[in-house]
Every structure is written in structure tokens, then in C-alpha cells.
Amino acid sequence: MEEYSREPCPYRIVDDCGGAFAMGCIGGGVFQAIKGFRNAPSGLQRRFIGSITSIKARSPIIAGNFAVWGGMFSTIDCTLVHFRKKEDPWNSIISGAATGGILAARNGVGAMAGSAIIGGVLLALIEGVGILFTRLSAEQFKNPSPHDQPPQDPSVLGDPNKAGFSFGQAPPSYQKDR
Amino acid sequence: MSDDYLSKPLSIGDNDLGLAPAPRQTIPKFQSPYLNYDTRYMRQAQPEFIFPEGASKQRGRFELAFSQIGSAVMIGAGIGGAAGLYNGMRATSLANQTGKLRRTQMLNHIMKQGAGTANTLGTIAVMYSLFGVILSQVREDDEINTVIAGTASGLFYKSTAGLRKCAIGGGLGLAISSAWVLYNLSGSKFNKNYM
Numbered sequence: 001m002e003e004y005s006r007e008p009c010p011y012r013i014v015d016d017c018g019g020a021f022a023m024g025c026i027g028g029g030v031f032q033a034i035k036g037f038r039n040a041p042s043g044l045q046r047r048f049i050g051s052i053t054s055i056k057a058r059s060p061i062i063a064g065n066f067a068v069w070g071g072m073f074s075t076i077d078c079t080l081v082h083f084r085k086k087e088d089p090w091n092s093i094i095s096g097a098a099t100g101g102i103l104a105a106r107n108g109v110g111a112m113a114g115s116a117i118i119g120g121v122l123l124a125l126i127e128g129v130g131i132l133f134t135r136l137s138a139e140q141f142k143n144p145s146p147h148d149q150p151p152q153d154p155s156v157l158g159d160p161n162k163a164g165f166s167f168g169q170a171p172p173s174y175q176k177d178r
Numbered sequence: 179m180s181d182d183y184l185s186k187p188l189s190i191g192d193n194d195l196g197l198a199p200a201p202r203q204t205i206p207k208f209q210s211p212y213l214n215y216d217t218r219y220m221r222q223a224q225p226e227f228i229f230p231e232g233a234s235k236q237r238g239r240f241e242l243a244f245s246q247i248g249s250a251v252m253i254g255a256g257i258g259g260a261a262g263l264y265n266g267m268r269a270t271s272l273a274n275q276t277g278k279l280r281r282t283q284m285l286n287h288i289m290k291q292g293a294g295t296a297n298t299l300g301t302i303a304v305m306y307s308l309f310g311v312i313l314s315q316v317r318e319d320d321e322i323n324t325v326i327a328g329t330a331s332g333l334f335y336k337s338t339a340g341l342r343k344c345a346i347g348g349g350l351g352l353a354i355s356s357a358w359v360l361y362n363l364s365g366s367k368f369n370k371n372y373m
Contacts, residue, residue, distance in 0.1 A: 007245070013248075014245050014248035015244045015245050015248055016244075017247075017248035017251055018244035018246065018247030018248025018249070018250075021248065021251050021300045022244065059301075060297035060298070060300070063297060063300060064251075064296060064297045067251050067296070067300060071248075071252075
């Protein structure tokens with residue numbers, strides 16, 4: 001159902017950008033809360049203040065980075081859908097690698113390659129887990145094969161007295177030959 | 179009944195909708211009666227949609243939240259980038275910077291202000307969506323939720339900046355969300371489902 005629950009392609013960019021921003025904002029908020037709490041000077045009051053300051057200072061930036069990643073990923077994904085005329089896991093893997101590479105473009109070729117590999121492997125893992133879950137959940141909907149189990153009603157095999165069909169010779173009848 | 183039903187559009191009773199009989203068309207000899215009925219009997223007052231079993235009929239706030247946040251981020255990046263372009267122009271011409279230096283400074287201004295505005299608007303949108311989703315879970319979803327969520331996100335965003343600024347932020351949120359709700363209520367009735 002994944003293909004039907006998501007937005008169609010050009011609008012998916014906005015959707016993914018927003019999802020990534022929300023994820024970064026909330027997840028980054030939690031992370032920065034812990035980090036600010038640990039790095040603050042002693043005293044519970046000061047620790048909470050440090051936590052809030054850290055959230056306010058850092059979590060929008062993390063969210064923005066996430067949003068850029070999500071938006072870029074989705075843009076490349078939609079471009080690939082347009083040009084390859086199909087939607088498959090390779091689209092996600094390619095666009096993950098390309099996004100990682102492009103966003104590290106200012107850091108040199110080595111960093112670009114490293115980021116691209118990390119992005120591609122990450123997206124391949126995500127897609128692989130998705131396919132695995134689809135397989136596992138499809139298993140329980142499989143119909144039982146009718147050949148594997150004995151028939152519940154023996155009468156479907158026909159009248160056992162009337163040998164309508166048999167291999168080899170016909171059964172001898174003893175009554176008339178006497 | 180003769181085999182006339184093969185050549186005549188299907189109708190229930192004796193023309194009980196008060197419609198004029200459908201115009202006779204030249205119909206090929208063998209046509210399924212399932213494909214040959216008067217389509218005027220299928221009139222609907224409104225379009226019908228098929229929903230998966232158990233799904234709620236309307237897209238809720240949660241389904242709309244990500245698009246709202248994403249559009250807020252993108253609009254913020256656009257506005258911030260334009261403002262950064264203007265500010266960068268002014269700052270570089272005041273400092274008499276030219277050439278490579280000016281280009282780099284312009285890029286710095288645009289990227290910095292664009293990212294800042296995008297983050298601000300996106301954070302406010304995240305807060306609004308969070309409050310809206312929680313409210314729509316707690317009570318039924320209506321326009322009051324929009325106003326409460328707008329006010330709460332204004333208050334929450336400015337909650338560490340002092341009481342006065344906090345109140346100003348809440349008032350701003352209240353004003354914007356009320357204006358939005360009033361605009362939607364005065365407009366078409368189909369619009370109010372998309373807040």
C-alpha cells in the first residue's frame with residue numbers, strides 16, 4: 001500500500017521535506033536536551049536551563065539539515081521516476097547516494113565519495129528492510145495449497161464400488177464366468 | 179417480455195423519474211444488457227469516493243502536517259533568501275566590496291538568512307502541527323482547534339523570551355489563526371476541511 005499512501009510525485013518533495021524537518025526538530029530536540037543537560041554546570045536548575053538553551057540553539061539547525069536532505073532526496077527520486085519511468089528500490093538507493101554526494105560537494109572529492117557510499121548503503125538497508133517486511137507480511141496471507149492436504153470428503157473420489165477408471169486390466173468379474 | 183431489452187436502455191418501471199425517453203441509437207446486434215442502461219439513472223448529488231475499510235473519511239491533521247511543515251520550510255527559505263539577497267546587496271555596496279569578495283559575501287548572506295528564516299518558520303509549523311494533532315485526538319476536530327493550536331504555538335515559541343514577548347507571540351498566533359479561520363468560513367464550504 002506504500003505507493004498509494006504517499007503523495008504523487010511533485011508534491012512528494014514538500015511532504016518529504018516536512019517529514020524530515022519534523023523528524024529532525026523533534027529528534028534533535030530530544031538529543032540536544034540530553035546533551036545540554038549533561039554539559040551544563042552542576043545544579044538541577046542550571047542543568048534544565050542548559051538543556052533548554054541547547055534545544056533552542058541547535059535543534060532548528062539539525063531540523064534544517066534534515067529538511068535539506070529530505071527535500072534533495074525526494075527531488076532526485078522524482079527526477080529518476082520521471083526519466084526511468086518506474087519506481088523501484090534502485091531509485092531510492094541512487095538518490096540516497098546522489099544526495100549524500102551533492103551535500104558534501106564542498107568538502108572535497110574524498111568526502112563526497114564517502115558520503116555518497118554512506119547514503120547509498122543507508123537507503124539500501126532501509127529498502128531491504130522494507131522488502132523483507134513485505135515478504136514476511138505477505139507470507140501470512142498465502143492460501144493453503146489444495147494439493148498438500150487430504151480431501152475432507154471422500155465421496156469426491158467417486159463411488160469406490162464402481163471402478164470407473166483404472167490402469168492396467170479391468171478387474172475380473174467372477175459371477176458370469178462360472 | 180420480448181427480447182426488446184437488448185435494444186432498449188434499461189429503465190425501472192414506467193419512466194418513473196419523469197425523464198424523456200433516451201434517444202434511440204443504432205445499437206449493434208449483440209450487446210450486453212449490463213452495458214446498455216440509461217446513465218441518467220446513475221446521477222449522484224456529489225462525487226463518491228471509495229475508502230479502505232476502517233479508514234476515516236477525511237484526511238486528518240496528521241496527514242496534512244508534513245505537507246504544511248514542508249511548505250512552511252520552503253516558503254521560509256524563499257522569503258529568507260530574498261531578504262538575504264537584499265541585505266547582502268546593501269551590505270556589500272556599503273562596504274565597497276567587488277568581484278569575488280562580493281560574490282562570496284552575497285552567498286553567505288543569502289544562505290544564512292534563508293536557512294534562518296526557513297528554520298524559524300518550520301519550527302513554528304512543527305509546533306502548530308503538534309498542538310493541532312494532539313487537540314484533534316483529544317476533542318473533535320473543528321475550527322476552534324485551529325485557533326487554539328495557533329495561539330499555543332505562538333505562546334510556546336516565545337515562551338522563553340519573557341512574559342511580554344510571550345504574550346505578544348500568543349496574540350500574533352491568535353490573530354493569524356483567527357483570520358485564517360474567518361477567511362475559510364466566509365469562503366466556500368468545501369474549503370474549511372483543509373485548515
